[in-house]
Amino acid sequence: MHEVSKTSIVSVCKLGSRTPRPSGLHTFEPPSHFWVDAVEIPAASASTPSDLSRLAPLVDQLRQRFPTDRLLTQPAQLAPYESDGLTAFRVHPGGVVLVQDASEVVTVVRLCHEHGVPFVARGSGTSLSGGSLPVAGGLVIALNRMNRVLDYQPRSQTIVVEPGVVNQQVSRHVAQDGLYYAPDPSSGPVCTIGGNVAFNSGGAHCLKYGMTANHVLGIKAVFPDGELVELGGRSHETAGADLAGMFVGSEGLFGIALEIVLRLLPLPERFHTVLAAYDSLEKAGDAVASVVASGLLPGAMEIMDKLAIEASEQAVHAGYPTGAAAALIVELEGPEEEVAAEIPRLDAIMQASGAYELRVAKSAADRMNIWKGRKGAFSAVGRLSPDYIVQDGVVPRSRLGEALAEVQRLSARYGLRVANVFHAGDGNLHPLILYDGRIEGQLHQAELLAGEILRMCIRLGGSITGEHGVGVEKLEFLPEMYGEAEMELMNRVRQTIDPQELANRGKLLLSASDVGKQSHAPHPLESAGVISRA
Amino acid sequence: MQHSIPSAELGPRGQAMADAVSSCVHCGFCLPACPTYQVLGEEMDSPRGRIFLMKDVLEDRLPLEQALPYVDRCLGCLGCEPACPSGVQYGDLITSFRAHSERKRSRTFFDRLMRQVVLQTLPYTARFRWAARLGKLASFTSPLLPHRLSNMLAMLPAQLPPSEQLPEVTPAIGPRRARVALLAGCAQQVLAPQINRAAIELLSRNGVEVVVPQAQGCCGALAAHTGADRLAMEAARKNLRAFPGDINAVVTTAAGCGSGMHEYPLWLKGTQEEAQAHALASMTKDVCVFLAELGPVGFAPLADPLRVAYHDACHLAHGQGVREQPRQLLQMIGNLELVEVPDREFCCGSAGTYNLEQPEVATELGERKAAAIVSTEAQAVATGNIGCMVQIENHLADAGRCLPVKHTIEWLADSCLDGHGSE
Amino acid sequence: METIETTEQLTHFVRNQAQVRVRAGGTKPATSGNANVSLVNLSGVIEYESSEFTITVRAGTPLAEIENLLAEQRQYLPFDPPLARAGATIGGTVATGLSGSGRFRYGGVRDFLLGVRFVTGEGQLVQLGSKVVKNAAGFDFPKLMVGGLGRFGIMTELTLKVFPAPEATRTVVLENDNQSDALETMLQLAASQLDLTCLDLDDTNRIRARVAGSDSALLDRVARLQQFSNIANKVIEGEEELALWQAVGEFQWVPAGYRLVKVALAPEQIPPLISDLTPGALRICAGGHLGWIAWPQERPGEELDRVLAQHCCPGLAITGDWHSPLIGEHQGSAFARRLTLALDPESKFTNPQPVV
Structure with a gap:
């Protein structure tokens, strides 16, 4: 239930009135200085926060420069910007400005700086780490129309x-x-x-x-x-x-x-894409090791496990081997003659790897389809479970087998299904932890499991993120990957560039004021009332 | 995505809405497939944005009136469905939501009037003929009329073809290979009666007996997609009664109608007729699908080579998953070179009554589609829906290219040989 | 000059000095003038996992040592670091951001540095980036170290990505009649699907195109390369071929009495630049993106500085005496200044005062 307050353009939640909190969510500390949507907050704590009081004059300034259809302030206009590809978090922004060229961005950023209002840049909002999650009372600068x-x-x-x-x-x-x-x-x-x-x-x-x-x-x-x-x-x-x-x-x-x-x-002249089916994940992992040991340098090596294969096949019908414990995609690319010379070497490895089915893409369309299946795999898992967490850890390639066994063990221990999709060539794991947010406590369990996987990656000498970034999601794990000195250095760099912490606050690094408040649950920003769970 | 939609309180379709929201993971794969997002570039006008809005309304977190402008701007083209890896049944959600919201929304007097005019004339052949004639008569006053109404008038052809009664039974030529019932449709029968005529001729030449049940009515899609669910249910019930059981298929010639009939189980969810609706829907096939499965007897080549662009009607491609059969059939015609239109799965902007309700977006999409067709250097266009035909023809004309735009079935019928191998 | 043996000594040294300028192999004197600390003894391979395609080494480790070790496992550094024979170290290579002709195919040293351990201006030892081939966690400090000339930190340890070495190589030398033909041929080859490893053009309009890969495919690929350009050419193989590239990597073409300068180029800048460079000589590598200039000792450095600035090219002096190793036009000073504030608040690494 939204109303538009008289003093501010920000929509305000009629607090405590409705929104039955879905079970399985964390208990929140009352937010101290941000208005937060979708969370039951005692009315007394929703006093005018400082960011909100700064926002109104900024919006007044923006109104003089942007037409109403490019300066969004109505609740229905803002709601779709509350999340990106990570829906576990939602924050209602103070406004969204749809910029059309660089000079408009500069104008908006300068005004934000002048008024001390935090801003978040957003493109298509596909981040899986909450990278474009808005800041409550802050501005979203939507860049998607700057597409020239x-x-x-x-x-x-x-x-x-x-x-x-x-x-x-x-x-x-x-x-x-x-x-x-x-x-x-x-x-x-x-x-x-x-x-x-x-x-x-x-x-x-x-x-x-x-x-x-x-x-x-x-x-x-x-x-x-x-x-x-x-x-x-x-x-x-x-x-x-x-x-x-x-x-x-x-x-x-x-x-x-x-x-x-x-x-x-x-563009490489020729691609040679092989899809192999295995009755165990280990065999697929060993095949990758053999390819690497052979001296070949494939463009890509991807593994999907049983659950991921099933989900993706339902979505794309790429002809993946349903029922297989693992599918491995290996792709060679290069000049015609070079690929032709490498094919028999790869064939020999794949034949010896214990694959029970080998399929070679016969056409460009066939290849695209194999890739479409792989690339739609995350979202396709939405067919298997109402909710899931995608993780993005990296381990040294030679320890993939160990890491996968550990993921399986954790999955069993937590009683949560985990689908695995990974870039085997570079040791980048994407465990998808399936849970049902409506079941009391499952989200929390899923997050604990996700955390254990990240810690395992750190322990094995890898990284907590290969490509999704730290964002909001892995904020509390970065200090586990790096030491105190490294964290301090990163914070110091940030301070020299943005002492007010206006740019994408709440991502990658905790606010200077929040450092030291870290805990594993709830999320530190959640405790601070900066973010909330949908 | 988590939600707290009180699905049980929302009637028989509450679960369908909740399921669609639940399966959305907000990944954004729908954005490039959504014509309104591509034109408007704002999250509210994207499938996942609308899902968020509908969810918030259903959860009672957002007033309906605020969400409606964006929900209304959805074309219902279903381009997002095949693009969605997690299988969100977006069509079920938006159709159900529109029905749900229609009862709650307030409309202006003019809005209500427009709506009634559309809903009470378009689906009824006789009324539509009458209204269209009257409309053309009145068109000299169009500068004085509200934009939306004048837009509607502008779309009407200068002259309506004479009214035509389709024969109740057309026997198969040669040995009978199948017996089908044809959905005659409403607006199409007024604006382009030659399409059904072509379909009947083509089918009979292919050894198919064609029945046109006289008790049938409009498929109801127009009503369903504008939230008039009671009218839609009535239409569905009428057709459930009208179509006989002793046939091999119900054949449709308009993509929108075929897609509508496939939705009968959704419209009649939780009613006594739900099972019957499933049965009818499963028998319903686009004429191209039926013909491709049957195996056509053959086509004569065109006299001269011709480049023909095939346009995917949304309610064929996305609504019914029909993409290949029309292409296969057209390619059987000698001298006809089939060309693909860039961004072929993008809506042309016609989308039922969208042209009337959202003229700006419709026009932008129409222009884009015309430009895409022009870029192929096609000499003619084939497509499977009357709405697309009118829209594309108008926008090609505006772009200075008056290409013939014909229904796939017209191209096929024009070249069709009969069972004896003669034209 | 103090020669340190351990990272502890280095942090201690940094904490206790007002200015810190590092050198190691001394092969790029223009970038290590006034050095007061040497890292040559901070040397050795820490970890090499050939199956991981990664190697972790101390900063003062000679390139030659690394390359020999990699070669035992049939692996290599694809960015082809120059001056290995002359005694260049990995730390110096990264700090100056130098890549050789082989950068054409898979990218330069920036594309192969994964992780780095370095000492900040306050004498704090930090480790950033990672030891795995893919990592998006935290600011990308390893990139900052590439070409940073020790101005943001003194590297002590580096982790690099390595690749399997090709089975065989051949080089086709193409003789062009004039400069514009040569440039045209080079650009066409660069955009081709021939998948060349090196693509160089010298000031006699001679293109050297190197093909690397499977032994059995090599002859066919060379034949295609010859057909592609259809001009006078010669195929070089075996020892002669290795020697050719070694000579390139050691800058043996630079005449005595000339100073070496690296320049980052966009191909469209080449023709106007060449006409303004005389009497200097320009060698173009990496399909037109990397230039090496031999500049006469007796000509003022400022003159070249000015020419490069006019053409908006950033340059780096490698040998000889220069006012500053960074010449030409360099972008981003606002960013560099802020980073220095965080990494070296007392400007120990950038203080231009000579140190005794």
């Missing part, structure tokens, strides 16, 4: 794009010249380059081609205080510190990228 290609130099193999350009559109744009943009996150048809840059997105081809940072050559950005900065350039090479590289993956904390120069590669 500003310059394209096929001979230099570079393209300059605005942040709202969709990942796959880049490859579509340059395909006529036999080029492509290598990073291919599963959400490629949807996610934007701006988001890819902020979170250093990966994809299925990272072992061979690296992540987004490896394909970003230059960035024009606006710092959270409105200063403009240009980093890198149009050369594939750098001279001097790789500042563009440092900007990539900063999860929006360094401001907003306005123009991005991307490196393009010649």
